[in-house]
Amino acid sequence: MDKKHEDKLEVEIREHSDADFFPDECPSCGCKEINRKTYKIRIIQDLGTPTICRRIRYEKVTFICTNCNTTFSITHPLIPPRTSFMPGVIKYATLRILKEGDSIRRVTKDLNELHNVEVSVSEVKLWVDKVGKRGDLNVDFSNEDPPEDFSGFISIDGTFKAATTKKNALKTGKHQEKRK
Numbered sequence: 001m002d003k004k005h006e007d008k009l010e011v012e013i014r015e016h017s018d019a020d021f022f023p024d025e026c027p028s029c030g031c032k033e034i035n036r037k038t039y040k041i042r043i044i045q046d047l048g049t050p051t052i053c054r055r056i057r058y059e060k061v062t063f064i065c066t067n068c069n070t071t072f073s074i075t076h077p078l079i080p081p082r083t084s085f086m087p088g089v090i091k092y093a094t095l096r097i098l099k100e101g102d103s104i105r106r107v108t109k110d111l112n113e114l115h116n117v118e119v120s121v122s123e124v125k126l127w128v129d130k131v132g133k134r135g136d137l138n139v140d141f142s143n144e145d146p147p148e149d150f151s152g153f154i155s156i157d158g159t160f161k162a163a164t165t166k167k168n169a170l171k172t173g174k175h176q177e178k179r180k
Helices: 087-098 104-114 121-131 167-172 174-179
Strands: 002-006 009-017 034-045 052-065 071-073 153-155 160-162
Touching: 087 104, 087 121, 104 121
Parallel strands: 009 052
Antiparallel strands: 002 009, 034 052, 052 071, 153 160
16 A cells, blocks of 8 residues: 655555456466466546545456467456446445435535545436436325425425515516416
8 A cells, every 4th residue: 555645635545456366277278377468557546535535556467378378357356347436436426315315416526525536427427327226216296295394485406495476477467367
């Protein structure tokens, strides 16, 4: 684990490599003579804190069999394939949105500012849509009675508005036509 200081923000880099899980044999022919062919370094974001930026430096290795020349790679047990974020980041965001009811924009802002995870609103929306539970909420409340302490005001986006006619409608008389 390597730590660097950048303007009071610590960057913590953990290193993982497929070479640590060198395969025993070729999946094609079963030969035990295998060599490393190529590698690619990926940086994967992990949950951090306001003062620590966590990143995973992952070395994806391609192997080649000396017997049949088959090229193959392995699935690392700790690193998900084809992603730029660790599973904990995705789980944190989806749980906050689906279970706690937080907004996607708020969760994205918290990930960026509090956890040093550089992610966009659209990426978080894709995670939530992939989990697929977003549309399970009942949006038809027509058969439900309002709460006993209901004031007559509705809040949809965090602002409170009274359900009355607009001023322009009062001047033009359109509200009277609708009432008739």
